[in-house]
Amino acid sequence: MMKLLLASASLIVLAACGEKEQTTGSRGDSPPWQGTKNAYMEKGWTAGDKTAWETQLRTRSQQQNEYVKSN
Secondary structure, eight states: OHHHHHHHHHHHHHHHTOOOOOOSOOOOSSOGGGOOSSTTSOTTOOTTOHHHHHHHHHHHHHHTOHHHHHO
8 A cells, every 4th residue: 555655656746847848839030029910019119110129128128127216
């Protein structure tokens, strides 16, 4: 009985340690500023505009910077 319990516990532990294959999606080779077609895009931003993309990232990082907010 103890051997069966030990064997089943070791199988559970080994099954939990397994790593699953992470090939569920494709990121593609396109740059991030090429955009996607979804509802979460910034309003007024057009896909393919690299300068606007970089400006938006800079603005967002400044808004999230706690050091700047505390001064």
